[in-house]
Amino acid sequence: MKLAAKDLLRLATVGSVDDGKSTLIGRLLVDTRQLFDDQLDAVAAASEKRGVGDLDLSFVTDGLRAEREQGITIDVAYRYAATPTRKFIIADCPGHVQYTRNMATGASTADLALVVLNVAHGVKEQTRRHLCIAALLGVRTIIVAVNKMDEVNWSESAYVAVVDELTTLANELGFESVTPIPVSALLGENVVERSSHLDWYAGPSVLQALEACDAGSWTHAGSGSRLPIQWVLRQNGGGRTYAGMLNGSTLHEGDTVTLLPANIETTITSITSGSGPRHAATAGLSIDVGLADETDAGRGDLLATSPLPTVTKEFEATVCWFGEQPVRAGQRLRLKHTTKVTPARIRELSGVVDIETLSVEAGTQLATNDIGLVTIQTADALVVDDYRDNRVTGSFVLIDEVTNATVAAGMVGRASFL
């Protein structure tokens, strides 16, 4: 079976530790028969060995020794599933606050977030943090699995209370589509099959919701075409083409493009993808293009159609700080944006987000897992879009100059809820 690109859905699980994210994904994979017999046998054997019952479904994705010993998820597990109508790339993310950086890794390329929360506990601080990060990262569609319904005797009022709390938060954060579903991941109720314990619930199961949702791809953008140049290919006979992964709107042969930051207008004369020459290309395709005019375009430059992005050495941004040491204004770092790496500094820290209230407070430093509003200054000019217009040209990472660790995820501009 071959599926069109739009039928590929990337989803990330979101929510607090112990609310059942891994168990839900394990249940989803087992009940849709995505696991091979030997993989299921291995989960059963590991469950028995650790004395956690016949089949601990969290072991389907919690594959590291330390994860199984501690019964927590440490890092993202990527799992793949296919139903007759869709292919899924599932990022099962950790809930523990210590591993927020790994959750952000999983959610940064998600088209949709599958929020899992415990009906008895409601929206915990870590659920708020995860939802806030998912919203910042540009996720617009969430499916909310209200889990452990069996532990509250399938109570509608308990469900409604949690859904009300969650919906209020989701509205504040600006999610466009919120689908709450009562489930028991442990017992497999309302995950794939509809539940017989939930007469009062008429909506879809988690799988039905995943198959039906229209989330759009994370590479979808409201901007013009953007082609950050990765590599220059010398063609036989002397010409050059410019290679990169396209994002933003569709690019056509004959389109007028502007080479930035040099600001030189030229025309696309050819487009080639892995399958050969083509008249047009959509976001997510690696292509190389020929240009009508001689230019000295190279890695780090960008080809764009209008409306054009901004060329700047200073811009406002929202950052999630993952470094182990706190950071203050003035800190020098390395910054990677599209295919460009440049020295940079946090010129100003204008506020720190209070996760409880979503208000921006004054602050002098960002500690691990803090979200801050900053002004970034770079040595070299960058070609940026606001993150809400384009998740590729609007995103950057900050890198520690000594250890080379990635210490922050950055988004150009400021989310509307902050």
Next chain:
Amino acid sequence: MTASILQAPDMTDHLDLLESHAIFILREVVAECEKPVLLFSGGKDSAVLLHLAAKAFAPQSLPFPVMHVDTGQNFPEVLDFRDDAVARHGARLVVASVQESIDQGRVADPGPLGPRNRLQTVTLLDAITAHGFDAAFGGARRDEDKARAKERILSFRDAFGQWDPRQQRPELWQLYQGRVNPGEHLRAFPLSDWTELDIWQYIERENMALPKIYFAHEREVVRRDGMLLAVGPFVEPRPGEEVERLVVRFRTVGDANLTGAVLSNAATLAAIVNEIALANVSERGATRGDDKFSETAMEDRKREGYF
């Protein structure tokens, strides 16, 4: 590669997206790292990786060498394929020999028929150091194993070649940052998000060549440890083992004494795609002795620096 021009921009399927992502990763690592190398076993995944690398830099030649970590216990058909593929792509081949590591006393000699899978790690890391490679492309996929499911696309290795699954770098969006200090290196996995079925569909679409042992053929085998092992220079029938002549094919390619065959009549790429779509046992579960040593065999080997 087709010469006809693709008309409609919506003619993009999931294989196009996987191909594009892999090409993007290949170009990004080559641009950011000083001295990359592509690890090539002669198996289907590394064949796809080499095919994609050629596309990523065409019409120029490959901007990195291809390295085979040679245990000396290969299927001859796989060595033939390796040499053909390297010649076809005009690549430079580096062979890192496990036998040399044994001769130099770097690893203990397991004997002529003993398993050499785990020994490869020392040979691999020694070769990376000797050649000064700072990035090594591998064909590993996240659907192969539960430890691989956890690994980043650009996976950091410390000065001892170790993977620390608790301290992986965040990997946001597709901002792959490959900077390392001297002595450290990266493993890069452009096929991370491909499944076994994707690989076979892509091989069929691209009509790629593969080692003959992937296709159904008659062969003498013995049943050992729940696997069908091909009788040959590295697998001698033991007392009590019956040699059978069966129609089989290989789903994965590893050392001849650790890789089991599967009963199959699939002799064409189309037949293999159908077989994989209906399979109820995983490829490594069906065929790999090296994964059966313990619950976390892959994680343990990866921590030491394995592929």
